[in-house]
Amino acid sequence: MNAKEIVSKLTLEEKASLCSGKDFWTLKSVERLGLSTIMVTDGPHGLRKQDAASDQLGINNSVPSTCFPAASASACSFDRDLLFRIGQAIGEECLQEKVSVILGPGVNIKRSPLCGRNFEYFSEDPYVSGEMAAALINGIQGKGVGTSLKHYAVNNQEKARFVSNSVVDERALREIYLTAFEIAVKKSQPWTVMCSYNQINGVYGCENQKLLTDILRDEWGFAGLVMTDWGAMNDRLEGVKTGLDLEMPGSHGFNDGKIVAAVKSGALDESALDKVVLRVVELILKSQENRRESYRYDKAAHHALAKKAMLESAVLLKNDNGLLPVKNGQSLAVIGGLAETPRYQGIGSSKINPTFLDSALDSLKAAGVSFDYAKGYSLEPGSAADPAFIEEACKIAANKDHAVIFAGLPDGIESEGFDRDTLDLPESHNQLVQAVAKVNPNVTVVLQLGAPVILPWAQNVKSILLMYAGGQAVNSAAVDLLLGKANPCGKLAETWPLSLRDTPCYRYFPGNPRSVEYRESIFAGYRYYNTAEKPVAYPFGHGLSYTKFAYSDLKLSQSSFKPGDKLQVSFTVKNTGNTAGAEIAQVYIAAKNSAIPRPSNELKGFEKVFLQSGESKTVSINLDTRSFAFYNAQKGSWDIEGGEYEIQAGPSSRDLPLRIAVQAAGEKLSLDQKDKYPEYFDLPKNDFAISDASFEALYGRKLPPGSRRPDEPFDLNSTLGEVAATETGKKFAELVLRQASQALGGSGDILAMMENMLMDLPMRGLFMMSGGAITPPVLGALVDVLNGKPCTDPALAAMLSQ
Template structure:
């Protein structure tokens, strides 16, 4: 479609283009033939509202496939699957004439209390970035734009419209921005959505460093920046910072502010032209791709994909043997008792703006009964209602115990009620409700062959982990989760999911415990780099289940791994994996790196690559892990840039962060790094500087009179140089002549600094 040039638009029309026309539509300019574009919520399904819109899912929306939310899809570690889900989302959006689907969310799971964790993939940026890029590619392959969100450091719901995420440069870059960077550079989403919060005191919606310097100048983002709905603080400051489109409509208020700012000379019209031009570019992409997918929707095919995705999302946490045999998979002719309200009334998605009106909804109870060849008993066991009489709780529990006692295996569905997990507020704890824990204890007392199936959008404490022989982490599984759960329970599908977040023993053990959710609208990220498994590993803390953990109904053995540098400078890691069990299965192979003796603070190991392999019984295949050199870099605050530190890196390949199966080492050349020298540079730093070092050694030789500090009155064994290394260069003159030589003057230091910096003095 040919759209008009900016020169054809009036100032008022250009300003109007940068604000929404309504809750879900951009502004049209009918005079010159610019149509509106519809944006609507995802990220795990299409939420196109009928009639007037709202942001929190209160109004009705058209039926759409509800795929597993990111908390489930993330555990699949399956890039191909997420691409397929993205394609399906794009198809449904295209059929409904939606131009942009608002998702995926790639924010880091800093704390398990975040009420919106169900919309995010992982506590690790590599996992979040890889999976986020896959789903963006899938959506956009169907001519529908994705909207990468929520940019950035948006890790809680408490005070989300004002709170400042106060985070240092290294963790901001290495943890909280790295996933966004991966998606932008690899998949070029059509839009990026800025978040509500402030970052180090500046609103994301009006931060030129974030929206322009980092996103565009460094990462090469080519699309449009849209606000989260209602995230604009000051519109003129926002558009100057790089916020192109404000959503939803302000009723013309901010349009007038922009026009006035341009007229008064406060805002250059060229800045407005840039934003309006990006809106027109988005309209062009959407209109050119209109009709890529046409209806009617193949509801059955998309439901089948949702079931496959849900089965790939279920993590087998534990599967011990009872009476000589693993509890799972279940025999279809076994006498089963299904217990728990969630089996019949599934908790399949989180609350808030991502709530999907599903095309259909499976229940685990129905699916289990359909798959079983014998009668399946059921008991609610507990109620999820807010106020339940004690008598009713006792009655429900008593009935469940009787049902469990008569069964060969009891399958108990536990989880977090919907009211406790939602966009807009955070959780108070990570505990399952007391009535559910009491039920489980009572069931275990009469039937040791008990399986727990969990339904939760964020991790929960598992005080029963030692007592229960088999546990499935079912997360939130979308509309087909009931059928997928039955597939896993009976072994029709071999579980292959693995945790993308650590399950801690206690909330008090979690990295952000003392600084979540902050106070007085400030949240100090005092744990720094040590988010998730990095924290637990660095502190050698026990956990319930580690990052990357997930069992199978078969077993996998690993051979020795080998690492080599590729011509592009990346690292290629190869390892053979064998299915040593009796069932076909899929293994997620994880690659971690470490640098022992590093000059900077690092976690004991960090995930840098992953891949999966599907193997028949007895089959062996080679798995290749591609570690990007850029992912080995740390953010150096001294030069405000990425630096790869040279050295002998440890490369570890494993089935989880705490199940390392093979190790090797590889020498990696570091980046050339010359840090500017100043008077605040320490003596030790200056001695290691390639230019300043030799000059300083000469100066110190004169200062020592050709001798050394051995005549010092310091006690024997005290390292005098270690004491001196901490002195800033600007204060060396205070020490005088240590060995009877010539003192080093201020002028000497300034000449040394000028020489080290190539004649560009740094004071």
């Protein structure tokens, strides 16, 4: 039977049942009609299949699998083929473990470097994010395993992520925050899309008709299933009506019963339910068709691919006087605990149990390199600088030709569930680098972290090699790069600012308790820094090599452009150095004399080209209507503004030696926007502040309140942190935290993540988080008590008496 025939034979109760998960990781079955249960598991940079039934936080170990470089690292490869191959490998591991859908990739934009989950996301640029995601998805799904493109949408922070309202103007929504999803959907058709926890302009993602149906399905042509993030469901009936297919991990039958009752009462049209159920059945059938019994993957080959991926993704930020690679015969000091125990991934639902884990010390020994080693600092969370460790490091570095320091952000600083509050490295790392640089003029720093940091010692060291969260082979890859066995070729997929205050959303991140205003609008990342001509530490697209490249001979296939045309941009890249290497050539478009706010330039194409010493190649990149278009919020369409544009090509967003003009036919705009929101036309370099009046004019409606009113009644969307402001709520919150700690255990950093998540959790989410122990009637009774009514529920009374 096909999916439609199966749906026609389902009972109402069976239909409702299929709309939610059986448990944390599996869907329900209807064996009489040939529908078996299927498994979904976390990703996105490897398979995280857990034996434990209910640990979505990454606390308990999962089955061993290859930990590939996180998206923050692999994006720097700008290599679609590499991401495709990683996807194939992840798909193979899913086949072995009988996993039907892996929950990734994540394409949320890096709005602020403080976001605790940025290591899981690709870029501050939607084009890069979409291209990398599409390649990864195609690789995974080519093996017959589904993906879940997430978190849809405008989920760019961890603080208050369950209830916050992302307040974003329509143009920024479409150009910045939806474009990556659009590219991935159109180029790869993921089997599923995962909606985010948050509200988008006042409507939760899991019941958002505009996002789930009007844009995703009707406009982009998405043909798959939409599922919730775990515990994101707000109103299940609204979800069915607006296109939310699958609630995960389910509500122990509670919402299923609501669906049945609503259909019987006429409050929910059964035809709407049938559409949702059809997509669930289609996913199950597709998964069943692609099962491969007794499949086994090659662990060693996948580890080698993880290393290859990191070699292609590492970014050489600085290399004064050609200090790297390490020269033969140089005496070497290796310093830093991360050389022995790498920081190779983040904390949370993406945490992988690796099949192997390479040590830089072992890799150096295997390469026959002699060195002295000093620990340099403690890897314990929150540990202070230790003078004895620093003294030991300086002692071994003082008489060496070259000192290599492994530094970064240790485990527990970057995590799902909370955001960082600083861009600083641990003081123990900063003091170590500064001290060693005083006794040795030839210092290389190898950075392991998930997101940008401030480097106060950058001018005092000669070389900086950025590895990001580079997966299980990060340290063996670092050694190959240090020794010159491989040539760095990665480029930054995000800007590294000079200070936190310089970031465009500094004033607005993480926002108010209940609303996050995206006042920077389209000026995210380099779109702000470049337009405001703001100095940065390292610009978007930056990355050095052990060789040199020259750009020349920029040509266009035509001198003018009109909607519907294809424009080919071609130029020559030559390796002018003495070493073979790869260059990531980038093409940007700049609108000249625009009547609307526009970034100074925007990335519209890139290509990675490998060149032997002295070799030249022609790079060709095609541009289309969308490359020139902006989203016209007044018309609800993508339009080209008529006038002159400049095509720019080069090695980074701020190093573009090739430029040529092209005339584009399009709309003659007279939108009178400068009087309404003047700040967006003249971005300040020092303090990016947007007035209430300007943002409200851009937003096009009255701004919502930022926090809960003191006299506002509590409800099921009140967070545990909000209710803890009352005596009863505090007692209840303490009970929840105590029981969660006892049930989950874990290290100090894990417990901190858990506490942050729980305090931001709406009370409706406690039903899922407690495994059904805290029931909806108990939560409803608690709301009544918080609002001044007497306690009439015996179960709640018993809980509060503990």
